[in-house]
Amino acid sequence: MFKIQRAGVTKRERGGQDHGSVSLGIQRDIYSGLSESAPKTISEKEFLKFQDLIYKEAGIWLSTVKTALLVGRLSKRLRQLELRSFAEYYNLVAEDAEERTKMLDAISTNETHFFREPAHFDLLQTKIFPRWEQEEAAGLRSRKIRVWSAGCSTGQEPYSLAMLLLERFPAAAGWEIEIVATDLSTRVLEIARNGIWDFGKASEIPDKYLEAFMLRGFGEQKGKIKAAPEIRSLIRFMRLNLNEESYPVQGPFDLVFCRNVLIYFDMHTRERILRGLLRHRSPEGYFFVGHAESLHKMADVIRSVIPTVYVTAAKAKREGHARR
Ligand SMILES: C[S@@+](CC[C@H](N)C(=O)[O-])C[C@H]1O[C@@H](n2cnc3c(N)ncnc32)[C@H](O)[C@@H]1O
Numbered sequence: 001m002f003k004i005q006r007a008g009v010t011k012r013e014r015g016g017q018d019h020g021s022v023s024l025g026i027q028r029d030i031y032s033g034l035s036e037s038a039p040k041t042i043s044e045k046e047f048l049k050f051q052d053l054i055y056k057e058a059g060i061w062l063s064t065v066k067t068a069l070l071v072g073r074l075s076k077r078l079r080q081l082e083l084r085s086f087a088e089y090y091n092l093v094a095e096d097a098e099e100r101t102k103m104l105d106a107i108s109t110n111e112t113h114f115f116r117e118p119a120h121f122d123l124l125q126t127k128i129f130p131r132w133e134q135e136e137a138a139g140l141r142s143r144k145i146r147v148w149s150a151g152c153s154t155g156q157e158p159y160s161l162a163m164l165l166l167e168r169f170p171a172a173a174g175w176e177i178e179i180v181a182t183d184l185s186t187r188v189l190e191i192a193r194n195g196i197w198d199f200g201k202a203s204e205i206p207d208k209y210l211e212a213f214m215l216r217g218f219g220e221q222k223g224k225i226k227a228a229p230e231i232r233s234l235i236r237f238m239r240l241n242l243n244e245e246s247y248p249v250q251g252p253f254d255l256v257f258c259r260n261v262l263i264y265f266d267m268h269t270r271e272r273i274l275r276g277l278l279r280h281r282s283p284e285g286y287f288f289v290g291h292a293e294s295l296h297k298m299a300d301v302i303r304s305v306i307p308t309v310y311v312t313a314a315k316a317k318r319e320g321h322a323r324r
Contacts, residue, residue, distance in 0.1 A: 039078060042071050042086045049090050050074075058104055058184055059243035059269040073106045105187040109264070112153040114204035115160045117259065120288055123306055124255075128286060129168050132254075141284075143175045148253040150242060150277060151261030152181035155192030155227075155235075156201070161257070162231040163209040180249050182240035193237045195227035242273050251280030259308075260290035271297060278302065283312055 042050075050070060051062050062070060074089065083089050093099050115121055135141040145165060149158040158181035169175035183189050191197075199217075202210055202225050213231050217224035240247060242261070258277055262270045278301060281287055287302065287310040289295060295302060295310060303316030311321065 039075060039085055040071060042067065046086045046090060050086070053090075053093065053100075054104070054107060055266075057100060057243065058108075058241060059266075059273065060107070060264045061266040061269070062107075070107065074103065077102060077106050101186060105185045108185045108188070110153045110185065110188050112156045112260075114156045114201060115206070116157065117291060117308070119306060120259075120309065121160070121164060123309055124164060125168070127305075128255075132169075143169070143173075145169060145175065145177045146251075146253045146282075147177075147179045147255045148249060148251075148257065148280060149179060149181040150240070150256065150258040152183050152188075152192060152237070153185075154188045154197070155181065155195060155237075156197075156204070157181075157257060157259065158192070158235050159195065159227050159231055160205075161255070162227075162234045163205075163213045166231060166234065167209070167212065177234045179235045180253075181235050181237050182249065183237075184239065184241050186239055189237050189239060195232050196221075196224050197226075199223050199225055201225065242276070243269065247276060247280065249280060252282035252285060253280055254282055254285050255288065256281045256285065257288045259288055260293070262289060262293045267297075274298060275301075281312075284315060286311055 044064075047064065047067050047070065051064075054060050054062060071086075074086070078084075078086070078089050081089070081092070083092070093103050132141060132145070136143060147158075147161055147165070149161065152158050158179050162177070162179055165177045165179075169177060171177075181192060183192070196217075202214065205214065210225075213228050215226045215228055217226065238248075240249065242258075256277055258274075262273065265273060274295065275298075278287060278298075286305070289308050289310075291308055293308065295304075298310075299313075301313055302310040303313055303321050304310050305316070305321055311319075
């Protein structure tokens with residue numbers, strides 16, 4: 001049974017680590033990936049077939065310098081299936097949609113953090129939230145807040161937003177918060193849905209949120225933290241491939257986060273996906289990308305408020321944001 005108890009995690013505890021079981025888990029993974037029976041090389045022809053399939057399925061572009069990455073990430077799956085060559089695995093994924101999903105799980109890069117890119121959270125608290133409050137007081141907006149975290153990985157992004165929003169806009173004051181969190185990978189979505197992470201991640205969360213919204217594991221869950229029900233209930237997780245023609249989510253959203261996802265796409269795919277995402281944002285909404293993702297090609301429809309945060313060109317003109 002999951003035995004967990006709400007706990008104000010102290011500063012000392014956040015610094016004091018309890019990583020024993022975590023690092024052991026990682027070690028096991030590394031060794032299993034290097035098992036003798038797993039193929040360690042791929043021919044150029046086979047690589048190009050995987051490159052094409054992954055691009056068509058997910059829009060992710062793996063250049064040939066990513067050959068070792070592909071081999072490293074798929075070899076564990078080949079070993080599990082007791083396949084001896086990448087050619088055999090290609091034949092399987094070409095025919096089997098379920099295995100294609102597993103392949104995409106294996107090749108996706110899922111690094112993420114709580115409160116990643118603090119400038120975004122500062123902007124929310126110092127500019128966007130006060131504006132919403134003023135607009136609501138003036139009868140210009142409702143008390144419903146809708147957010148989309150696209151490419152949410154293991155959940156740190158939508159849970160960070162849930163903590164920030166719930167603190168400022170409590171249900172007791174009549175506010176309603178809805179966060180839709182989506183990703184291509186079913187593996188990361190399962191972790192996100194469970195809302196359980198290693199205790200080491202607590203150091204990324206400001207104390208007041210940790211104390212208010214995170215639970216600490218005891219007994220067999222020692223060394224873990226878990227999102228409290230108040231924030232879990234705000235988030236709806238679902239698999240969504242941004243490379244699809246249309247998205248099964250219903251806009252408009254006040255905030256759309258698509259951070260550190262676009263970097264995996266080529267320029268053409270990136271622009272197509274961006275235009276699709278922007279259609280789901282409210283005309284008054286904000287669009288957030290990662291620090292390495294510039295949208296200068298989209299100047300016909302959006303303008304930046306600060307680097308990597310965008311509003312519609314019309315809103316920017318009305319509010320006097322410079323053309324960037
Ligand atoms: C590096 S993580 C970024 C997580 C989070 N947004 C952040 O900034 O911390 C990138 C995520 O994008 C997801 N992803 C990659 N291609 C995708 C696609 N075609 N559709 C949806 N998600 C995708 C990956 O599975 C991965 O979880």
